[in-house]
């Protein structure tokens with residue numbers, strides 16, 4: 001009986017941990033983020049809007065911007081899942097101006 005309870009508790013904790021990790025900002029996949037950024041953001045950024053690339057900002061600036069994405073001027077123009085935004089953030093932040101490998105989109 002106790003063994004079973006321990007097992008259930010342990011697996012519940014592991015699930016909870018995995019889920020909370022998945023939604024924590026900063027665990028995004030930069031490779032997917034690059035693709036998602038090109039698909040969802042470069043449609044404007046680079047033509048009708050500012051030529052925004054990872055190297056346009058420092059890591060601290062990206063972090064501050066993505067702390068509250070609703071404050072980004074164009075956030076009303078896109079509907080993107082939390083996970084996809086995490087991936088985009090991982091790309092922008094990971095290749096920022098002051099990162100080891102700054103990236104531009106052009």
Ligand code: HEC
Pocket residue numbers: 037040041042043044045048049050051052065072073074077078080088
């Ligand atoms: C419909 C066009 C459009 C799309 C799509 C779009 N943006 Fe924007 N974005 C703008 C405009 C317009 C501004 C405000 C002026 C500017 O920076 O060009 C802006 C501003 C921003 C800013 C603030 C820039 C700064 O230096 O203050 C960020 C960050 C940003 N967008 C990120 C994104 C991200 C991330 C995506 C994709 C998820 C995205 N945008 C998609 C049009 C767009």
